[in-house]
Amino acid sequence: MKRNYISVALLCGILLLNIVFTQFMVHQYFYENYVNTLIFMSLNIILFPIAWLVYKRDRRKA
Amino acid sequence: MTDKNNRIPFDEDNYTHNINRDNERKLDRRGFMKTLVGAAGVFAVSSLPWGAVAAKELLGLGNKEYPHQKIADLNAVAIGDAVEFHFPGEHDSALLIRLGDEKFVAYQNACTHLRCPVFWVKDKNEMICPCHHGKFDVETGAPTAGPPRRPLPEIEVEVKDGAIFAVRVKRYEA
Ligand code: FES
Numbered sequence: 001m002k003r004n005y006i007s008v009a010l011l012c013g014i015l016l017l018n019i020v021f022t023q024f025m026v027h028q029y030f031y032e033n034y035v036n037t038l039i040f041m042s043l044n045i046i047l048f049p050i051a052w053l054v055y056k057r058d059r060r061k062a
Numbered sequence: 063m064t065d066k067n068n069r070i071p072f073d074e075d076n077y078t079h080n081i082n083r084d085n086e087r088k089l090d091r092r093g094f095m096k097t098l099v100g101a102a103g104v105f106a107v108s109s110l111p112w113g114a115v116a117a118k119e120l121l122g123l124g125n126k127e128y129p130h131q132k133i134a135d136l137n138a139v140a141i142g143d144a145v146e147f148h149f150p151g152e153h154d155s156a157l158l159i160r161l162g163d164e165k166f167v168a169y170q171n172a173c174t175h176l177r178c179p180v181f182w183v184k185d186k187n188e189m190i191c192p193c194h195h196g197k198f199d200v201e202t203g204a205p206t207a208g209p210p211r212r213p214l215p216e217i218e219v220e221v222k223d224g225a226i227f228a229v230r231v232k233r234y235e236a
Contacts, residue, residue, distance in 0.1 A: 008091065011098035018105040025112050030174070030212060032234045034116040041113035044105050051102035055095050 007058035014051045018044060126150075130220070130227045133158050133168070139226070144182035146171075149217055149228040155179055156217055157189070158226065159200055166226060169203045169214035180214065189214075 025040035089097075128150035139145055145158045149170075157171040159182050171180040171189070178193035182200070189198040196208030203214035218229040 005091075008095060008098075011095055011102075015098055015101055018102055022105060022109065025109060027212075029112055029116055032119070034120045037116035038113055038120075041109040041116070044109040048099075048102045048106035051099045055099045058095065059092075 004058065004061065007054050010054045011051055014047050014054070018047055021047070128230065130229055133219070133226045133228055136221060136224045136226060142184050144184075147228065150231060156228070157182060158217075158219065158228075159189075161200065164221075166219045166221070167200060167203075168217035168219045168228060169198075170217065170231065171214065173210055174205065174212040174214060175208070175210040 021040045021044045025037050025044065028034075028036035028040065131147070131149055133147045133149075134145045139158070139160045141160050141162060143160055147156050147158060147168075148154055149156045149168075155171055156168055157180065158166060158168040160166055169180075169189070172178070173180050173191040173193065173196055175191065175194060175196050178191050180189050180191045180196070180198060183190050187200065188206070189200055189203075190196070191198075191208065191210065194209050196210040197206045198204065198210070198214055199206050203216050205211060205213065213234070215234075216232045218232055220227045220229050
């Protein structure tokens with residue numbers, strides 16, 4: 001079985017972005033910049049389908 | 063049954079014959095990726111409440127006016143002294159400091175780092191957080207040292223009929 005770690009790296013990157021966006025979201029909330037909070041929430045939500053697509057693409061190739 | 067393993071090649075009815083350890087396939091490459099996708103899902107779902115409260119504030123539902131609340135009698139607070147009170151809710155602890163004859167400042171004193179109660183040190187002229195030694199400027203509530211990065215929310219105060227009242231919590235943008 002040949003292993004492909006590109007997808008793993010991509011998913012790790014997505015997890016990192018999740019953490020960063022969550023941090024920004026919470027801080028912007030306390031700074032009362034509510035529009036920014038909403039933007040970071042959307043980014044966090046969009047990351048989930050992306051992660052899922054990365055996973056599916058990896059399965060198809062295997 | 064007994065000769066099952068003696069045939070060459072023997073029938074492979076599962077793939078477990080090459081597992082040597084317990085739970086060997088629990089966290090292989092694919093299992094790890096599944097965990098990561100799951101984590102992304104958890105992040106997405108747990109972002110929702112923050113978005114919801116932010117949207118609520120944006121729509122102005124959070125701009126409630128609270129009834130003015132008496133903090134203390136004017137004579138009871140000496141210059142340089144501080145009084146603890148709660149405003150606007152009974153769990154939002156706050157601190158009133160009398161800086162001069164006519165000069166009062168009040169802040170919600172939950173530290174903007176990790177919410178420890180900030181207290182007033184009279185002879186150092188600073189507000190100090192005991193948890194990680196965060197310091198705040200009394201005049202503005204801005205952080206001056208330590209981990210906090212955000213100013214303390216200021217409370218507007220009013221002196222009326224020989225008593226001090228809390229009026230509202232100021233917004234940052236204002
Ligand atoms: S909680 Fe105040 S400095 Fe950390």
